[in-house]
Amino acid sequence: MSEQVLERARESETRLGIVDCDIHPMLRSETALLPYLSQRWREELTTNGLRTRNPFVASYAVPKATPALSRRDSWPPSGGPPGSDLDFMRAQYLDPYGIETGILQVLIPSGKDQRNPAFGAALCAALNDWQVAEWTAPEPRLKASIIIPAEDAEASVAEIARCAGQRDFVSVFISARTTEPLGRKRYWPIFAEAERQGLPIGIHTGGSNGIAKTPSGWPSFYFEDHFGDALAMQPLLTSLVLEGVFEAFPGLKVAMIEGGFGWAPSLGWRLDQHWARMRSEVPHVKHPPSHYIRRQVWFATQPIEEPAERRDLRALIDWIGWDRLVFASDYPHWDMDDPRLAFKIALDEAETRAVFRGNASAAYRLA
Amino acid sequence: MTRHVVASVGEIPPGGRKLVAVGGRSIGVFNVGGAFYALLNRCPHQGGSLCLGERVGLVLSEEPGVYRYTRPGEMLRCPWHGWEFDIRTGQSWCEPRRLRVRTYPVSVEPGEALVKGPYQAETFPVTVEADYVVLEV
Amino acid sequence: MTAPERDADDSDQADESAARLRALKPIDCDIHPPTPVMAELLPYLDDHWHEVMVSRGIDGLGLASYPPGAALSARPEWRGADGRPGGDLDLLRREALAPWNTRLAICHCLHGAAAMFSEDMGAALARAVNDWVAAEWLDREPLLRASILVSPRSAELAVAEIERCAADPRFVAVLLLAGGEMPLGRRAHWPIYAAAARLRLPIGIHAGSDFHNPITNVGWPSYLVEDYVDQAVIFQHQLLSLIGEGVFTKFPDLRVVLIESGFTWLPAFLWRATKEWRALRSEVPWVDRSPAEIVREHVRVTLQPTDAPPAPEDLARVMEQIGAERLLLFSTDFPHWQWDGGAVLPAGLPARLLPRIAVETPLETFPRLRHPAVPPRAPAIPIEGFAP
DSSP states (O other), rough: OHHHHHHHHHHHHHOOEEEEEOOOOOOOOGGGGGGGGOHHHHHHHHHTTOOOOSSSSSSSSSSSSSGGGGGGTOOOOSOOOOTTHHHHHIIIIIIITEEEEEEEOOOOSSSSOSSSSHHHHHHHHHHHHHHHIIIITOOOHHHHEEETTTTSHHEEEEEEEETTTTTTTOOOOOOOOOOOOOEEEEEEEHHHHHHHHHHOEEEEOOOSSOOOSSHHHOOOOOHHHHHHHHHHHHHHHHHHHHHTHHOOOOOOOOEESOOOOOOOHHHHHHHHHHHHHGGGGGGTTTTTTHHHHHHHHEOEEEEEOOOTTTTHHHHHHHHOOTTTTOOOOOOOOOTOOOOTTSSOOOHHHHHHIIIIIHHHHSSSSOO | OOEEEEEEGGGSOTTEEEEETTOOOOOEEEEEEEEEEEEEESSSTTTOOOOGGGEEEEOOOSTTTTOEEEEEEEEEEETTTTEETTTOOOSSSOOOTTTTTEOOOOOEEEHHTTOOOOOOOOOOOTTTTTTEEEEEO | OOOOOOOOOHHHHHHHHHHHHHOOOEEEEEEOOOOOOHHGGGGOOHHHHHHHHHTTTOOOOSTTOTTTTTGGGGGGBBOOTOBBBTHHHHHHHHIIIGGGSSSSSEEEEOOGGGGGGSSSHHHHHHHHHHHHHHIIITTTTEEEEEEEOOTTTHHHEEEEEHHHHHHHHTTEEEEEEOOOSTTTTTGGGGHHHHHHHHOOOOEEEEEEOOOSSOSSBOOSSSHHHHHHHHHHHHHHHHHHHHTTTTHHHTTOOOOOOEEOSTTTHHHHHHHHHHHHHHHGGGTTOOOSSSSSHHHHHHHHHHESSSSOOSHHHHHHHHHHHHHHHHHHHHHOOOSSOOSSOOSOOOOOOOGGGIIIIIIHHHHSGGGGGSSOOOOTTTTOOOOTTTTO
16 A cells, blocks of 8 residues: 555544544542542542452552553653643644544543442542543543443442433443453343433453453463453453343444454354354344344454454455444553554545544444 | 764763654664664554664573573664564564664764764754764665 | 255355365364263273262263253254264264265364363373273274363373373374363473374364353353353463463474364454564563464364355455465364254365365374274384384
8 A cells, every 4th residue: 555545544534533432541640539539438548449359459460561551652741640641641642633532441440340349339430520520521522431330230320320411421431351241131230221321331341350361261471461351352242142232222332442353253253153053042132143243333443453464454344344443542552553554554535434433423422 | 865963972872862853754863882773763563653662672582481681772662562673773573574664874973074064954063072973864 | 943045056066065075085173972971981990980980970071061952062963862962873974974975083072071170080081081982983983083082180190191092093182172270371281282292193172161260251151152152262362372371382393273163263363463472572582473373383273163254255265364275174073063954165165275174284283194093902002203
């Protein structure tokens, strides 16, 4: 593909006004959340602290490749970790790339994974308030996702209901690794409420559920662990389909974020093949699985697939559907995608508009 | 190709680097064991600021569990996706034939030669007593 | 439960492919004899274990991954009169060997010996299963070969069983379950790979789980169909482990066969694994070439289930992406219900690949297939240096 063609594509993307479905804001420090917590939970946070099913006080179970999981040039000069300084985020990312809308996905701390459920719920509410106060209110380009304590469906429904009225929130956030596959009935009240509110569920890779990172036990290396997070998206989506979530909630929209998308076509083929033969076990799944996926699921583009032959990237997207992809950068993480250069194939005008903007409008409650 | 004075030798000690803007490009000049190398500050993968990355050694292994740490400071790891590049050649370690970052010839010239010119308009103060790093772009 | 409607053109093409397959006399790399019940294994247990099984009433050790009555476990016409998947030897000959003019078929006996928590009981049962396979199947049907069932919980005991069975050249591979207790690349498993590589036995990783961990890393699915679809991801994690832990660096002669794993997920998996390697290589510096290269050299995959895209030309593209002429091994997966009628070959499988898939790649992958079958109960003979 010629340099000129790619250069033109990049320029048009910048003029376009990009919708980025995955930007990670960070607390400047753990004390940054204190103003949003009641006295009881301030005490908990400053004494016992965050407690999940990870073995360490302040490290991921498997150490990441870079400090704060971030690209090394994203540490704000003002201090604080990458993603913690709005001005720096504007200067380094939002402004130069022409980001019109950036959807926030708050990974840390994880309210859902707290072993103290009430504390977890309080953290979620605090993070939601923090998103509005310090990010979406001062910066209209940024939109928030409602963080919920997903293992507690009732508390989650309450939090969605509390936040949904604020248009700053455009989706509900759940991290992929729940203690049961996400399609299980215990999570259905969340889907009901999200559908009722017209909010998609943005499922983001990650989370710690206390279950081995692979179905055959715990791996040794980050090389396995990192990819293992993306692999979780497949059984998760399989569960949503085969438990009948899409059949029961035809208005529910789901975005799968930071798992890439290359796995989606073959999973669809495999699901269709075996559903066809074994469907009497799941009579509530009335249509082929791929039908539901094409109807209600979107895939964020990051980390973009890098096939050996570039035309295979186009084949992948043809199989998934050009209306199914939503651009995501994952700023400021180390494996983020640059919107101008991530696609190593040239997209035509319609494709560019769809992937970088239009599809997100269909998936998310924007404007 | 034009020659640009970009630093005095003393500015970039062994293990050091300097980022310079020359001819509309951002270029990193590195001192590896007393010799100078220059790389375009743009990773061929996705355009990351390669020259801001860590200088690391090259870890090799013929056997799982054995970590043979070689060539300290001679590899540049892109601050984005962590790709390893040989500072001397600009080649990516994982795909040396297919992927490399643009390199530029670098030489060291004594000040007394440089004061006579001609060199690019980006002014760099030179004195006859010192040696300077000269980049060809 | 029928396959999608086929028009006249499709049928003609299918008949032509079937005829071509029969002419090649294929090697079927994945069939299953019925899972033996305890009564069938008792004659193959020593006095101690015989008494243990009888006294404690131990039975029902078929793997929960394949409930006998489930559609997955057998096509209706591939069950015995009592409904048993795979029936008996007559049925296997008639339904698995005869239709394709099969020259050799590799049996993988899926039995719960592989899932036992007691290392000793697991090893004893695995030994009994392997002896049962040899006596009841290999001895009675010269077209059959088999994999060596082991329990991976004790590498030492597994190695002893591999070496014991390897004396019989009709055992052509080692059998491990995809879903286990510890990722297969972990160093605790390495004595198994050392023995297998030395004895020219590929490691066969077969769909199914020992249930020592949840079927997925997001917990336990509700449905059997869900378990089964999720098997493909189990294989992906295992491949990552084998690659990342450096098993193929440590054992350059080792070959791994993914059995009943599906293969259409492989291209995207390799692209992503290679992407990870470019970024994270220095953490696993013994991974000295891209995962795509490693898999191309060391890993093979059986044909069924095909998990094919609906358009035949798309399957052809996927096959190009994986290098099917080197990677794919013909299999029927008898008696598991993966296809209907005679449609073992998916539409879109390029005919020119058939000789490779049906004969050449299997012979290369299982080198012991070239060895003539020896009479049963032959004295143990050294394997090193035997002439193919």
